[in-house]
Amino acid sequence: MTTSADVHVHLGGQFGYQNVHVHTSKVLGTGSYGSVVKATLDHLPCAAKILHTIFFRDDDPGAVDFAARFDQECDILRSLKHPCIVQFLGVVQDPSNRRPILLMELMDESLTGFLERATTSLPYHVQVNITHDIALALAYLHGNSIIHRDLSSNNILLRGGGSQAKVTDFGMSKMVEANPRMTRSKITQCPGTPVFMPPEALRAKPRYSDKLDTFSLGVVTVQIITRCFPTPTDAEIVVEDDSEPTGQRVTLVPELQRRQRDIGKVPPDHGLLPTALHCLKDRPRDRPSAAQLCQSLGQLKTAEAYTASEAEDQGRRLEQQLRLKEEEKEAEIARLQEQMRQLTTEKDHLASQKQREIAELRSQLQTSHKPPVQRGREAMTVSRPKDEKALYDAAHGGDVSAVTRLLASNVNINCTPYPNGWTPLMTASFDGHVEIVRLLIEAKAQLNIRGKELGATALHMAAQEGKADVVRLLTEAGAQLDIQRTDGTTPLYMPVKMDTVKW
Incomplete structure (x- = not known):
């Protein structure tokens, strides 16, 4: 331990590094499971996921299950290498309590924070780029028989103001058998964020596939366009039915209907709207695969609307750079003017001081050349x-x-x-x-x-x-x-x- 807060571990060359310094006071994000803080691997800035110690108590079955889930995330991350997935760097243990700390690539911020911070709609080409990067990550995961199961704006990290998006947080990921009938796999209750989940994941006995992630991407896409967190209505409603003994029955609300409040904020002619609506279909078989999404989004990047948005944004950035340079130039001129004013003031002060010194010297010279006069009985003495x-x-x-x-x-x-x-x-x-x-x-x-x-x-x-x-x-x-x-x-x-x- 380097301080009461930070953690320092000597690696001795483990996964290519000598030392790791975990800055536990520099928090990047927090949750019910723990926190993500800044860390340093030798001189490489990175992120460290630290779980609460209560999740690693041997006498708590729930904690044991959670620790196993954490180990699962590490195992999954070790196997993943893709530019749209946050790079896994390694796992170390806190020397004080042997709690595992997961080290990952450091990104700028989450998609949630980025959207909350934005004051205007994102440029169209940025929206397409983020959505495309997420689709590329999902296609890679699904190609390796991995369902993320918790895709949300909180688990999408950005760099460069949205120029690059990466998927993270695989604690809820599930490995499935790679077979043609993967879509019929029975998996335990989905533990993901409910507002991002499809109807099949919210059932008591869920049956879902990788199309679960596709649905979540549709929700995220609407969020990217509107900059609003999803606010769907209830998934079920009670309707009158005389054929039922109780006179009522529970029916499912179609997803496009229960999410109309969010979808209605999207301009009807928006290029990403068809993709989002396709992903939000109620039946998994009606949704596109991640690979199909990559293809359709790739086509959007060649369309005129995308290139026009890109050119407009580039012009806006150039204008901003010119404005910043003008501001820097004006600030430099102001600084030089202030420096000149100070020099002028100092010059005037020195000139005034010099004049006083000259006057004083003249007075001294006049006094030294004036013959002294002795008063009283002594006669006045003058140099003859x-x-x-x-x-x-x-x-x-x-x-x-x-x-x-x-x-x-x-x-x-x-x-x-x-x-x-x-x-x-x-x-x-x-x-x-x-x-x-x-x-x-x-x-x-x-x-x-x-x-x-x-x-x-x-x-x-x-x-x-x-x-x-x-x-x-x-x-x-x-x-x-x-x-x-x-x-x-x-x-x-x-x-x-x-x-x-x-x-």
Whole structure:
């Protein structure tokens, strides 16, 4: 057991599979005898018929009979191979209670459910196809001396929206002797669904043949056309008869009469109506065989009404596919439009955020270039040209104390007091004054200002002169390595050009 609900059985190669997983919570259908659930044979989806445990009690004669009937269904299914009969896959036992589980081909739904779900009449060619598939299955069964005995819309399974029909549930099937007098075989009371049964199957001592299944197909055919479950009137009525001691007698109601409520819903010119009426004859010998039905239904599939219905349905399906593609296209356009709207909103948000950042930077730059004002007893200090020249000269001469003093006086550290356009950081970098370069960097000197001569930066100059320690300080502080001088050289190229490679 894999969970409290599911059943897992290791097959070890039994009937060609290794493992089966029965999903008891995924119910496909239920009945008084048990349920049909989804299962998996290795990776093959299938259906599993599980009977209630009460039907396998050894102390209950009825349960023993039912278990034997279940075994009979398995034996019959093992012998059947036909495209219109649900494929039998095998039988396994539940390890917890040794209850048998029958594994079968998985279909989409029953004919009953399909008809109940339909909101309009089925296309004519679909009605003919389903009826023809059932007739083919019956012809195969009868050819193997098997009477289904419980043919109904519940025991007909469909695939592909009615494109394929298959007969299932052989628990009530009866093997008969293959002889010319099979039609006179006496068989026990038919246990099938009464509304689908012919009059001979409802008698106290029934005598019936494979024409029983033919009658049931007639009932199913009317149901396929009308999409209504069969609602026949009583099979017997009481009439006045003075010749009887009681003054009354019980008489059988002809099938076409007791089923007139259903038959009356079928259009008089419907192509399947003659077939249905032929199958619903009261006397078995008046009904067609399954083989004859296959022939007549096959002829219907070549008629103009069938081909016209098929073409109309194909056109309707094509139109539906085109409509679905249009809907998918419209949905994709709507999705792209929504995505574009979101991107536009995000773009506007980023642009607004960028504008705020630029405004904030401008404000910071204006504040940083505004000379500080000291109020009170101290006089207002303003950066003067002579202080800027003094700072440049101190940086050029390597005077650390003078540079420290001038930086404390809030002098403009990015000044260019001489025509060459060099800043104090440039000249200190050129001369290799490491400590002064460090002081200027800590004072937030701008690293990437370009001089008037060749447009060189402080990093260009330090690299040109091979000042490795200065280069290290500048690069760690974030000086750009890819700025080009007017002659196209970058700081990385300067040591090679000047033959001062030391770093």
